[in-house]
């Protein structure tokens with residue numbers, strides 16, 4: 133098993149890996165072109181875990197100069213509870229720290245029980261005094 137930076141060539145297989153996975157919702161930012169643009173804006177931050185060239189884990193990571201963001205962390209069901217999710221996240225956070233980014237945010241659906249347990253176990257805060265507000269700027273194509 134190898135963890136390595138997510139490259140533009142990984143976009144199509146990673147989208148196939150995420151498709152249909154409980155806890156992961158793909159949207160208009162998950163076309164190969166949009167994902168390639170995200171990777172180019174955030175070189176070396178997103179990570180892939182693979183075995184014999186096959187993806188068994190993936191996470192997108194970026195930052196805006198003030199805070200990092202993680203998206204679509206997922207591990208193949210056959211490889212879960214072996215510390216792979218934790219390793220993928222730690223690799224991203226180390227790269228963000230290296231870039232001088234002091235904090236990282238992520239979205240997790242309230243009803244994603246596994247996801248919530250995973251993040252809280254890794255020491256992520258769930259500050260009940262915050263709300264996430266969002267405004268759609270383009271009509272959804274999906």
Ligand SMILES: CC(C)(COP(=O)(O)OP(=O)(O)OC[C@H]1O[C@@H](n2cnc3c(N)ncnc32)[C@H](O)[C@@H]1OP(=O)(O)O)[C@@H](O)C(=O)NCCC(=O)NCCS
Nearest residue numbers: 155205206207212213214215216217218240247249250253
């Ligand atoms: C969330 C996910 C990435 C975790 O990957 P993983 O490789 O199984 O996680 P790890 O083995 O690194 O788990 C680290 C710790 O998190 C906690 N944890 C992970 N999965 C858990 C579960 N199903 N129930 C309770 N705690 C869990 C445990 O404390 C675990 O440590 P332990 O196994 O020593 O008890 C994986 O379950 C997944 O792909 N889920 C579907 C996609 C998803 O919901 N992603 C999150 C989007 S926000």
